[in-house]
Amino acid sequence: MLDFTFYSPTKFAFGRDTEKQAGTLVREFGGSNVLIHYGGGSVVRSGLLDRVKSSLDEAGVRYTELGGVHPNPLSDLVYEGIDICRKENIDFILAVGGGSAIDSAKAIALGTLYDGDFWDFYSGAAAPQKALPVGTVLTIAAAGSEGSGDSVITNKTTMEKRGAGGECIRPKFSILNPALTQTLPAYQTACGVTDIMAHVFERYITNTTDVEITDRLCEAVLITMKNEAPKVIADPNDYEARANIMWAGMVAHNNIVGVGRAQDWNSHGIEHELSGLYDCAHGAGLAVIMPAWMTFVMNHNVMRFAQAAVRIWGCDMDFTYPERTALAGIKAFRTFLHNIGMPINFAELGAKEEDIPALVEKFGIGDGKTGGFVQLDKNDIAEIYRIAAHAEL
């Protein structure tokens, strides 16, 4: 096990009607003049925004609104939010929505207190040091941004999709009401499930040995997704399954399952180019990329993939040919993704094989290498895209 620091000071209010606690929680963490940041009309139509505003009113908290966050949140709205925060002397940002609204809120929180261009934090030119406090009311279990210090934004000019991370943008509180996710279409639900599982797999597939506790915690989240996701696809109103998935989504990404071990975020990086180019859902892109990445890197440690196959997917262990068990696990993952309605290859995603050189170019490692489990060069990345392009059940 590697040395680590773990710090997850977000306060989580979980359960029915918890959005009514928004005003009290904003007050508890020092806010009095809030920017409410959200995406499309569903938050308005469902009445959620009104309930949140009522809660702020009751707590005597002022607020300004900024809607319109895009599913792959764009830099232009971030600049607009920063302007508003400065003009209105905003002291707290409350994101109402999914990972996109939260990530956009984090970017605004960073940019408001920074003299330069907020994109510096995403291009790697600057490291996040301070930000306005952020709180969230989550409406989709997926990104884990409600409990993480991470944010991903797409540059409107270059269409580059890049991440920033730092303790200062970890939410002060997050409100998780599983009932709010019951109105989500099945496709978005399944995209969220895939994203959650990817967050765990990026941590689970590691070269670090003797990490029994985090191995088992990773498997706990993955088994939960395997068992609960089909329930919500069958019955979108299954509150209990929604609740299990929503809490699992937080656990998957606040790093409690990932401490003390090397991680590998190549699947996320390789996917980002897909959703950057085609504007497809991040989860759908991951459904296509992650099993392809697994197939490509599997031989680096067959026994780790066999472990996943046996413990998560319930495959029989083949002690003579463990690679067969490893492959059976990857196949089980892909079949699971297909069964919950996810694309499993380029055609189903709406991606094109002839774009692979452009995708690799945008991935942008030049002649370098990247990866925590297996170091990949640009030819390896291209091969993973090709495996993804042609994948079948």
Added chain:
Amino acid sequence: MLDFTFYSPTKFAFGRDTEKQAGTLVREFGGSNVLIHYGGGSVVRSGLLDRVKSSLDEAGVRYTELGGVHPNPLSDLVYEGIDICRKENIDFILAVGGGSAIDSAKAIALGTLYDGDFWDFYSGAAAPQKALPVGTVLTIAAAGSEGSGDSVITNKTTMEKRGAGGECIRPKFSILNPALTQTLPAYQTACGVTDIMAHVFERYITNTTDVEITDRLCEAVLITMKNEAPKVIADPNDYEARANIMWAGMVAHNNIVGVGRAQDWNSHGIEHELSGLYDCAHGAGLAVIMPAWMTFVMNHNVMRFAQAAVRIWGCDMDFTYPERTALAGIKAFRTFLHNIGMPINFAELGAKEEDIPALVEKFGIGDGKTGGFVQLDKNDIAEIYRIAAHAEL
């Protein structure tokens, strides 16, 4: 799943040499004049106390020392600590040791800012609202007090062992260096393992349904203990196994595995009377009590105990007679405890069957009932002590 709030804002520094971060961490959380609170001589002899003091010196932090915490920490030292904190204007308490030093530090932290008798928080006469900030340097994986808002103290006058809980006594930071636990005797190590497992079982055995994520997280910790504990009993210097156990001990008790479900802390309560009367180790008492409690309540939900047997202990499921599987799981737990050197009945613990009426009397529920899984009256408590008295492999 039940509604819940989860808030675990403790910062954990985990790994080799992390005690060198003590000074920086005290500063980070606003301390400048510290009471170092610890137990016996091992902290001094090992050089740990000197290393901690050096770290405080380097950070320019003043300190006063108070050693002498007893394994079942007593109220008289708490009063002494409160006096020192007031006289010396202490603004931060740093516990160096195990759960006893930490719990005693929490009591001092509460009492220093309270006009009345600190025991009010433990008798239930007052609820913790404010306390001096507490940090910890942990030397034994067991109590989970490094990440919890709980404290247990024994009243020197009445020998009552009682708990207090509140967010204000949750440590600001905890330093977890697994190497510090390598010098622990096997018996103490095994007591810690038992305590950790009990913390999970008290949450795992529940009437709340549809709690897949926390069921699986509980099982993750329990499987880890099953696999890692025998390694440290065989080789006390196995750093990796120590590390897995130490982190599992935190995960077991900061409530990440227990949210959203009814819990049952009767085994802890029933045990407290044993360690209160005989001054035995809490973990050793739990090894005797917990399987006895399980045996007594098993028929309330045979399938839950069968689930534990299959998933944690690897028992075959008997689909015709599931109660046989449930019993096999309890037997496997008791055998595991015996194999790591724990007592499994009154004789091995040094307790006496003729004291059962006195133990029940001290348990103090009169004609009432208590329990989250099964409501127990005084006759049930007596029967559990009797099962514990006569338990065999």
